[in-house]
Structure formats: structure tokens, C-alpha cells
Amino acid sequence: MSELAISIAVNVLLGLVLLGLLRWKRIGDTERLAGAAEAIELFSRRLPMTAGGATVSHDGRSALLDLGSDGCVGLLQRHGRRWNARTLVPGEVSSAELRQEAIKLKFADFAWPHAQIRIDDPDARARWLHRLQALRSPHA
Amino acid sequence: MPDPVYFQAAAIAQVLLLLLIPLEILFASGARFKAEYDTQDTLANVGVSVGSVFFWGILSWLFFGGVTLAYSHRLFDIPFTGWSFLLVFALDDCRYYWWHRIGHRSRWFWASHGVHHSSQHFNLSTNLRQSWTSEFSGLVLLNVPLAWIGFHPSAIALAFSVNLLYQFWLHTETIDKMPRWFEWLLNTPSHHRVHHGSNPRYLDSNYAGVFMIWDRLFGTFVPEQADEPVRYGLVKNLGTFNPVRIALHEYVALARDLMRPGLTWKHRFGYFFGPPGWRHDGRHATTEALRSMRLADRVIVRFFAAAVLGAALLAPPPCIAALAPPPKVTVPRLYVFDCGTLIYNKPEDYNLTRDEVKDTNMGVTCYLIVHPKGMLLYDTGLNDRLVGRPLYENVLEGYGQIKFNTLEGQLADIGVTPANIDYLVLSHYHWDHVGNAGDFAGSTWLVYQGDRDQMFSKAARAYPWFGRYSALEHSKTTILKADHDVFGDGSVVVIATPGHTEGHCSLMVRLKNTGPIVLSGDLYHYPEERDLNRLPDEERTTGTIESRRRIEEIIRRSGAQLWIGHSMEFFRTVRKSPAWYD
Numbered sequence: 001m002s003e004l005a006i007s008i009a010v011n012v013l014l015g016l017v018l019l020g021l022l023r024w025k026r027i028g029d030t031e032r033l034a035g036a037a038e039a040i041e042l043f044s045r046r047l048p049m050t051a052g053g054a055t056v057s058h059d060g061r062s063a064l065l066d067l068g069s070d071g072c073v074g075l076l077q078r079h080g081r082r083w084n085a086r087t088l089v090p091g092e093v094s095s096a097e098l099r100q101e102a103i104k105l106k107f108a109d110f111a112w113p114h115a116q117i118r119i120d121d122p123d124a125r126a127r128w129l130h131r132l133q134a135l136r137s138p139h140a
Numbered sequence: 141m142p143d144p145v146y147f148q149a150a151a152i153a154q155v156l157l158l159l160l161i162p163l164e165i166l167f168a169s170g171a172r173f174k175a176e177y178d179t180q181d182t183l184a185n186v187g188v189s190v191g192s193v194f195f196w197g198i199l200s201w202l203f204f205g206g207v208t209l210a211y212s213h214r215l216f217d218i219p220f221t222g223w224s225f226l227l228v229f230a231l232d233d234c235r236y237y238w239w240h241r242i243g244h245r246s247r248w249f250w251a252s253h254g255v256h257h258s259s260q261h262f263n264l265s266t267n268l269r270q271s272w273t274s275e276f277s278g279l280v281l282l283n284v285p286l287a288w289i290g291f292h293p294s295a296i297a298l299a300f301s302v303n304l305l306y307q308f309w310l311h312t313e314t315i316d317k318m319p320r321w322f323e324w325l326l327n328t329p330s331h332h333r334v335h336h337g338s339n340p341r342y343l344d345s346n347y348a349g350v351f352m353i354w355d356r357l358f359g360t361f362v363p364e365q366a367d368e369p370v371r372y373g374l375v376k377n378l379g380t381f382n383p384v385r386i387a388l389h390e391y392v393a394l395a396r397d398l399m400r401p402g403l404t405w406k407h408r409f410g411y412f413f414g415p416p417g418w419r420h421d422g423r424h425a426t427t428e429a430l431r432s433m434r435l436a437d438r439v440i441v442r443f444f445a446a447a448v449l450g451a452a453l454l455a456p457p458p459c460i461a462a463l464a465p466p467p468k469v470t471v472p473r474l475y476v477f478d479c480g481t482l483i484y485n486k487p488e489d490y491n492l493t494r495d496e497v498k499d500t501n502m503g504v505t506c507y508l509i510v511h512p513k514g515m516l517l518y519d520t521g522l523n524d525r526l527v528g529r530p531l532y533e534n535v536l537e538g539y540g541q542i543k544f545n546t547l548e549g550q551l552a553d554i555g556v557t558p559a560n561i562d563y564l565v566l567s568h569y570h571w572d573h574v575g576n577a578g579d580f581a582g583s584t585w586l587v588y589q590g591d592r593d594q595m596f597s598k599a600a601r602a603y604p605w606f607g608r609y610s611a612l613e614h615s616k617t618t619i620l621k622a623d624h625d626v627f628g629d630g631s632v633v634v635i636a637t638p639g640h641t642e643g644h645c646s647l648m649v650r651l652k653n654t655g656p657i658v659l660s661g662d663l664y665h666y667p668e669e670r671d672l673n674r675l676p677d678e679e680r681t682t683g684t685i686e687s688r689r690r691i692e693e694i695i696r697r698s699g700a701q702l703w704i705g706h707s708m709e710f711f712r713t714v715r716k717s718p719a720w721y722d
Contacts, residue, residue: 003197004193004194004197004198007193007197008190008193008194010155010158011186011189011190011193011268012186012190014158014161014186014268015183015186015187015190017162018161018162018165018182018183018186018265019179019182019183021162021165021166022165022177022179022182023179025165025166027165027168027177027178027179028178028179029178077379079260079377079378079379080178080180080181080260080261080381081176081178081181081261082260082261082373082377084377084379086379109379110385110388110389110392110393111376111378111379111380111385111389111392111393112378112379112380113379113380113385115379
């Protein structure tokens with residue numbers, strides 16, 4: 001058991017060293033979306049779908065995309081130093097709520113459980129909230 | 141039994157290797173090497189590592205219990221010596237290959253191993269992101285045979301430890317390529333980057349631990365392609381850095397699949413042991429299915445979004461595109477692909493005048509033969525990346541290249557991916573025939589020595605199009621010395637027709653309804669060369685005359701049709717895929 005404790009301690013120590021080093025070296029992510037066009041381009045590179053429009057979040061780290069008349073919504077979100085993309089089809093959203101100026105989403109997905117998108121424009125925010133609430137699963 | 145000092149040395153080596161992570165961060169931040177770190181991702185790796193160490197600590201008895209029990213019924217007593225350690229190391233490496241391959245190809249085992257692939261970054265800290273359930277999954281049973289043969293459990297454990305220590309340096313982008321002999325024999329960062337790729341081309345390849353020969357031997361080797369950067373991570377990437385979710389996400393997804401309403405036990409078996417992405421309704425998102433999708437054509441395939449992104453649990457989304465299964469045949473079938481057109485107006489190069497040639501342009505054709513025993517691709521045409529580019533960008537050696545359809549897309553239309561192609565034959569190595577050859581490096585390449593030597597000569601390495609076929613250098617290759625009956629029944633025969641190049645070859649295909657056909661490569665370019673008995677001056681002494689004479693004799697005796705791939709008339713009228721000849 002002492003070997004197990006030592007192994008875990010080494011890992012924890014390593015984590016602290018790496019955290020200190022990454023902070024010291026200021027290794028972080030500064031990439032932000034420049035606008036809707038970039039969001040559409042990045043999304044289409046990850047999923048073979050063409051978005052008709054997009055709204056970029058206040059912090060430029062996520063965007064909601066209009067995927068067409070069938071109600072599907074695209075989500076582009078910064079994850080580490082990569083962009084993740086997913087579609088939200090009817091039933092996939094567990095809850096969509098407004099918290100101050102942000103839409104807080106919960107997904108029926110253990111591996112990508114939630115997202116938060118702050119949208120400055122109140123009209124756009126209300127429109128997206130309405131669309132996302134329409135995608136909620138029946139049991140949510 | 142190995143001296144405990146070996147294990148102490150391995151433990152010290154492990155700690156020293158861990159120190160390489162901060163060193164890589166230091167160098168990466170100085171931009172001296174290519175290495176990309178993200179704070180959250182790195183800390184998630186450490187978090188997963190803590191869990192992995194913990195569960196190894198409490199479950200390792202499953203490993204030691206299994207091998208110790210087997211060792212108590214051993215067939216031989218194998219002493220621990222330098223030679224016996226080398227032997228157990230090599231055998232354990234083979235065991236590792238199969239452990240790893242099963243870990244990727246069966247969902248239950250992937251639920252455990254997929255954790256290691258879940259980071260979208262690739263650096264030395266990726267080593268830390270290890271499964272919590274390796275011992276629990278059942279694959280530890282693969283260690284049992286070595287103990288049963290008579291290798292001491294400690295020797296097996298030491299071999300495995302050394303194997304894992306070797307793999308530490310593989311997780312980096314700071315090292316590009318090792319010397320060629322090294323790349324051939326051993327696992328390297330380049331090979332392992334491919335293994336961590338989620339690009340359809342790279343999925344499920346390069347399973348080796350130390351010796352790359354296992355992948356070469358068992359057909360899973362895929363080289364890193366300069367023109368396709370590796371996208372690290374999973375097909376469906378995670379949206380969390382929570383170590384618990386990272387470690388267990390696939391188990392949760394598997395459980396949800398197993399609990400779908402209306403499944404039979406056969407379906408549940410498929411979800412449990414089938415490849416990741418298997419679906420009971422046939423809308424698979426497996427590696428093979430993903431390779432079949434025409435992503436390059438930007439077709440909206442909602443199936444991808446739904447099945448791959450997990451929404452398939454719910455009602456089928458509206459825009460689902462069905463995937464064609466690869467053709468299965470009882471008699472050989474020949475598909476012809478439009479692999480481009482060459483705009484050219486200088487028939488004098490072929491000793492013909494413009495008045496003598498009906499159409500001076502040239503079609504470019506590729507052919508797929510689907511045989512009950514396998515598939516063979518003859519030529520790969522113009523490069524797929526020419527599609528959509530203006531003509532003025534695509535002029536090469538006086539030939540304007542036009543291409544509207546990718547070969548990859550045309551193959552996908554009939555449910556075929558490069559992974560389905562068993563054999564690749566290139567009529568010769570000129571750029572209009574090898575434009576996509578690198579995509580088929582996983583096939584067995586049938587080639588004559590003269591052409592292969594020329595393709596990898598020093599001069600050829602400077603060709604602008606060298607990269608389009610360079611991956612073939614490490615593919616499984618059969619050097620042909622004479623005509624070659626590919627499937628052993630005379631239906632597909634490679635015929636040596638040197639002259640245009642030293643290793644130029646034609647292909648005789650015997651079809652049940654259409655009859656015999658000779659695909660002549662560049663033995664003739666224009667049909668008028670045949671009618672008027674002309675040929676380029678430089679080919680008068682290289683063997684073309686003799687090869688033409690031989691082919692004409694074969695045609696006379698067999699009654700075969702001669703298909704001249706560059707003939708525009710042939711190109712316009714031939715029945716193209718997805719139709720076929722049989």
C-alpha cells in the first residue's frame with residue numbers, strides 16, 4: 001500500500017509542478033472567434049454541414065449555428081486549444097435556461113454534459129433560447 | 141526470476157521519464173520544438189493518471205493472480221537469462237499488439253482503452269492519460285499463455301514494464317522522423333501520431349508497442365502522410381476535462397446503447413463486442429463506414445452528426461444518407477473511374493500530326509476489379525486535390541489537368557474505401573497514374589523492380605509529385621519478375637509490357653459476360669498510334685515495340701478487347717462507375 005501511496009503522491013506532485021510551470025510560462029489559450037463567418041468555417045471543417053448563420057458568444061469561445069429548417073442547431077466550443085463541434089438535434093438538450101445574459105445548456109451526454117454561452121444581443125439571445133428549448137428531450 | 145534490482149531500475153526510469161514532461165513544456169514554450177500544451181488538458185491527464193495508478197494498485201492482483209496460476213501449471217521451466225528475456229520481450233510485444241488491436245476493435249475493450257485516446261493534444265503528458273479498468277476488462281488473460289509456457293510472472297511483468305517505458309517517448313510532436321531503418325523496424329513518434337489520429341485514414345492502425353513488424357505483418361501499418369496532418373482525439377470528442385467522465389464516458393455510452401428499447405440479444409452482443417460505432421440498424425459509424433463517407437465532397441451526411449455525436453439514441457434525424465456496403469461478387473466485376481482529363485495539343489510527341497489524331501486531349505481512367513477473393517485497383521489517376529482548382533494552376537509538363545470527381549469519392553459511392561483494396565497495380569509511375577497512390581499504401585503493391593527503383597531514386601524524390609506516392613515505399617510490396625496471375629484463376633493477370641517505362645505493365649481481365657479485356661496503361665496513348673503504327677522516338681529502343689507485339693498476339697489469340705485509357709473516344713463512351721462490367 002505504501003508503494004501505491006507513493007505512486008499517487010508522485011502524480012500529485014507532478015501535477016503541481018506542471019501547473020506551476022504552465023502558469024509561469026503563461027501557456028494558455030488566447031484564440032477567439034473573430035465573427036460568424038469564422039464560426040461557420042470552423043464548424044464545417046469539423047462536421048460536414050453548412051450553417052446558414054451563427055451567433056458568437058461574448059467571450060468568443062463558443063458559437064451557436066443555424067443548421068437549417070429542420071430545427072437542428074450547431075454548437076462550436078473551445079475545448080483546451082481545440083474547437084469542438086456538435087449538432088443539437090431534437091431531444092438532445094436536457095435543459096436550456098437563461099442565467100443573467102448567458103444561456104446555460106445541459107445535455108443528455110455524459111461526455112459533454114453542459115455548455116454556457118453568453119450572448120450580448122438580447123434579441124438573438126431570446127431567439128436562440130427559444131430554439132434550444134424546443135430541442136429539449138421529452139423527459140427533461 | 142529476475143533480480144528485484146531490475147524493477148527498481150524500471151521504477152527509477154519511470155520517474156526520470158516523467159521529468160521529460162516539464163522539459164518538453166519548457167522547450168515548447170520557447171518554440172524550439174513543436175509541442176502544444178494546454179493547462180486544463182494536462183491537468184486532466186494527471187487526474188486520470190491518479191485514478192489509473194489507484195485502480196492498478198487495487199486490481200493488479202488480477203494480472204498477477206492469472207499469470208501465477210498459469211505458471212503453476214507451466215509446461216517448461218524457462219530460466220531468466222539475457223536470451224530468455226529477449227524472447228519473452230518479443231513475445232510480450234506480440235501479445236501487446238493483439239491486446240492493443242482488440243482494445244480498438246471491440247467496444248467493451250475500447251471502453252477501457254479509449255481513455256488514452258481522448259485527448260485532442262499530443263505531448264508527453266498524454267502518457268499519463270491511462271485506463272482505470274485495464275485489469276478489469278479481461279484482456280489480462282492474454283498474458284496467461286506466456287506464463288503457461290514457463291516464463292516467470294516477474295519476467296513477464298518486467299518485459300511489459302520495459303515495453304511501456306519504451307512507449308513513453310512516442311507521445312510527442314517534437315520528433316519528426318527517425319532514420320529510415322529505425323522507422324521500418326521500431327515504433328516511432330511518427331507511427332504513434334498516426335495511431336492517435338482520428339482522421340478516417342489513420343483510424344485503427346499502428347498498434348505496435350515496440351516492434352513495428354507486427355503491424356507490417358498483420359496489415360495494420362499506415363504511414364504518416366505529409367499532406368494530411370493528424371487530428372488527435374476521438375471521432376466524437378469529449379467536451380469535458382473531468383477525469384471521472386474521461387475515464388468512464390465510453391462505459392456510460394455502452395450502457396445506454398445496451399439499454400435501448402427493442403433490442404435482441406444479438407443486437408446487444410453487437411454493441412458489446414462489435415467495433416466502436418457499430419449500430420444494430422446498420423447505420424454504422426465504424427472506422428470502415430467513416431472511411432466510406434464522402435466528407436471531402438461536403439455532402440451533408442446527417443448520419444454522421446447523429447450517429448457519431450451520440451444523438452442516434454433518439455428519433456432518426458431527418459437527413460440521413462445510407463452508406464452503400466462494399467460490393468460482394470461471385471464472378472469478377474470491373475469498375476471504370478473518371479480520374480481526370482488532360483488538355484493537350486501536341487501529338488507530335490507521339491509521332492502523330494494534329495490532322496491524324498481525332499482528339500488530342502486525353503482521358504485518365506482508373507480501374508477497380510472486384511473479385512470473389514479480393515479487390516485490385518489499377519492506376520490511381522490525377523491527384524484528387526486538383527478538384528475545384530482552376531486550370532491555370534494545374535498545368536504540368538505542358539498538360540492541363542482537369543478533374544471533377546475524386547477517386548476516393550467514386551470508390552465511396554460503391555461502398556469501397558482504400559482499406560478494402562487488397563492489391564494496387566500501377567501501369568507505371570508517371571504522375572497521371574500515381575496521383576493518389578499514397579492513399580493505397582495499406583494494400584499489397586504489385587510492381588516490377590524497374591519501376592520501383594525509379595520511383596524511389598534520388599532524382600524521383602525531387603519530383604513535385606513524389607509525395608503523392610511516397611507512402612508506398614513502406615507498403616507491403618510484391619516484386620514481380622514475370623506475368624502474374626493475381627487471384628490464381630487466370631481472371632486477373634498482370635502482364636509485363638516494358639518500354640514506356642522499365643516496369644510498365646498491362647492488365648488482362650477475363651469477365652464472364654464481357655469477355656477478356658486488356659487494360660494497356662500507356663502502351664498506347666492515342667488509338668491512332670495503334671492504327672498507324674507510331675510511337676514516341678524515345679521508345680524505339682526501350683522495349684515498347686516488343687511489348688506491343690506481345691499484347692497484339694495475346695489479343696489475337698484470346699479475342700480480347702483493347703482498352704486504351706487515354707483515348708478520349710474510349711473515355712467518353714466507356715460505362716463508368718457506379719455501373720460496371722462483369
